[in-house]
Amino acid sequence: MIEAVTRLRRWLPGLLIASATLLVTVAGAQPPSTATAQPAPARRVWTVLTSAGSQPLPISVANGREYISAADLSGLFGLVLREDRAGGLVITMGTRTVVVSLTQGLASVEGRVVSLPAPPIRQGAAWLLPIELIERALAPGSNPRIDVRRRSSLIVMGSLSVPAVTARAEPLPNGTRVTFVIAPAVPQTVVNENGRLLIRLAADALDADLGDIGASPLVASSRVVPPSTVELTLGGPFASYRAAEQREGTELRLTVDILNAPPPAAPGPTAPSTTAPPTTTAPGAVAPAPEMPPLLPESTGVRTIVIDPGHGGTETGARGPSGTLEKNVVLSIARQLRAAIETRLGIRVLLTRGGDETVALDARAAFANNNKADLFISIHANASVRSSVTGAEVFYVTLGEYGTAVRSNAAEPGALLPTLGGGERAVDLILWEMAQAQHLNESARLAQTIEGEMRARVPMSPRAIQQAPFRVLVGANMPAVLVETGFITNPAEEKRLNAPDYQSQLVNALLAAVVRFKASTEGVGGAPTLQQDPR
Incomplete structure (x- = not known):
């Protein structure tokens, strides 16, 4: 820092203003010689990120420092560069002007002097500039924003x-x-x-x-x-x-x-061999083909679960008397449920939103479909104009408003599409409104399982299990339910929904229901007993 200040004191009396602010040496002082690269610098590649994608940026390494060529710098940021006879490289960036000393590790940005770790070096007819020039001279005040990430060799341009x-x-x-x-x-x-x-x-x-x-x-x-x-x-x-x-x-x-x-189990005593003695084949006879192992049935178990925290972003959902927002409560519960399922079962669990963002209703079911989810659980908090209403509820879809033909159409065979080389292939084409129709029975079974586990842990509504034409469930091509964790408009229930202990009970109930449903779907004899979290 002291050296930089000393340099500034030497340079400031010699700052001249022509068409741009230029750095020159003090009159009568002997300027240092221009640095040159001896031998050719080593090469390294950075990455430039923009909204249009990424592109490589070649970087030279000399004396342990990184440099970018003036030509690459100009092409990257759309700069105009010219060498001034007074000993500076003038860089025009829109309405801004930066002057880099060719003999000192200094630059002037609109009259403000900044230090650089080294002066430029000449490589043939080209100039190599210290990479620090970007973050110290060009990035401040730039539009679009320029962000230099030296740790990862990244230059980020714009709001990425x-x-x-x-x-x-x-x-x-x-x-x-x-x-x-x-x-x-x-x-x-x-x-x-x-x-x-x-x-x-x-x-x-x-x-x-x-x-x-x-x-x-x-x-x-x-x-x-x-x-x-x-x-x-x-x-x-x-x-x-x-x-x-x-x-x-x-x-x-x-x-x-x-x-x-x-660890592998210790080997037990070896049982007497019951293998038949090897048979011999007569000369010239064809040996029988070895017996092939039976084909394994395709797995039909629960491997992927999508949890849908309701609302989010600009869609705040219901609001409690004390200001509690539904979108925040259900996101907290969904995150805990994901961690609990992953920990206890070790299966894939995805959230339709991981933070406070707006997600369209159809996009939530589409996310589950695209990830080939085996279960879809949408989590909400209920509301009522009567503040006395309380209790959790579980819903699965009814398709009444989509017409009586939905069930029959869902069972129709798929379309026949031509294949390469001739022939046809049957492909299931499912209308959005019909996706849930083929899973209604399993959705009802999932809803009943969840209702039973919740009833053992938290207060339930008098109508604890219901059907409704929820749009978020209609397009789900797997068993799907919507869980109303309680009425947030009731002051006491709002307080409970905010309490970690109550959220833990809800998570334990949903986890136990998933374990039971998974075990019954996969034909496992009896669901494992879950220990309650000590809270």
Whole structure:
């Protein structure tokens, strides 16, 4: 800093203003010689992100510092550059003018002097400028915004979502915990695919530092998969994983626990062999073909669940007497339910919204359909003009208003479409209003299971299970229900819905119902007993 101030004192008396503010040397002082590159600098690639996509940006490395060519800088930001005979490189950026000294690590921005780590270097007929010139001289006050992320070698132009992500790993008695800090917080999902845990963030790119994850018996490696997924390659067999999130101001702390697989059972005593002795084949005879194993039936269990926190964004939903908003209560419950299902069952759970954003009704069911969900649970808080009304309710759809032909049309065979090379293929074509028709019986069974588990834990309405033509359920191509967790317009119930203990009871009820429904769907004899969270 002292050196920079000394340089400024030497330069300030020599600042001349012509058509632009120029940096010149003090009269009578001997200017330092212009720096040149000896030998050719090494090459490195940064990435430039814009709303139109990404593009590589070649960077030169000399003396341990990074430089960008004047030509690339001009093309990237639409600049006009010219070399001034007084010893400066004049950069015009719209109505702004920046003058870079060719002999000192200094630049003038509209008369304001900023320091650079080194002067430009000449490479043949071209100039290489320190990369810091972008963030110190060009980015301040720029429109569109310019954001330099040196950690990830990114230059972000415009209003793109590029959260900073840091991660660390620590051992657990029964596995490994990986903690991510995401700033600012963005919606995310965690899924297991072929021995990899994928943390998908709703962002345009990631400014990630995964160096503290390291390697462990359960996490062999980590990397960022563009544009915005963190991939953890698992190093060995594991039993399950669980994910939980917690907001801290504008940050999101995501904790992923990867649990060890149980040790193999000790071998028991070897039973006498009952295998028939090998047979011999006569010379010239054809040996019989080996017996092929039977084909495994296609899995029809519950593998993916979509939880739909109602409302969000500009759609606040119902409001309680004390100002509690439905959209906030149901999002909290949905997040807890997702973590509970992932922890207890280890299956894929997705939210239609991970934060306070507006999602259209049809888009919610479409999200579940596109992700091939096996269950769809929409969570809401009820409202009434009478503040005395209380109790939770469970709904499944009725298709009465869509016409009596809906059920029969839903059972009609699909269309026959021509295939490449001749022939035809039957394809199920399901109208939006008919998607739920073929799942009504299973939706009713799911609703009854949820109602039974909730009744054992929380107060229920006199009409605890009902049918209604909810649009959010009509287009769901899987068993689907809507759960009203209570009447937020009742003062006492509003208070309960805000209480962590009550939310925990709701989550436990829904989790128990999912376990029971999953077990019965998959033909498992008896659902496992769930322990209540000690709260």
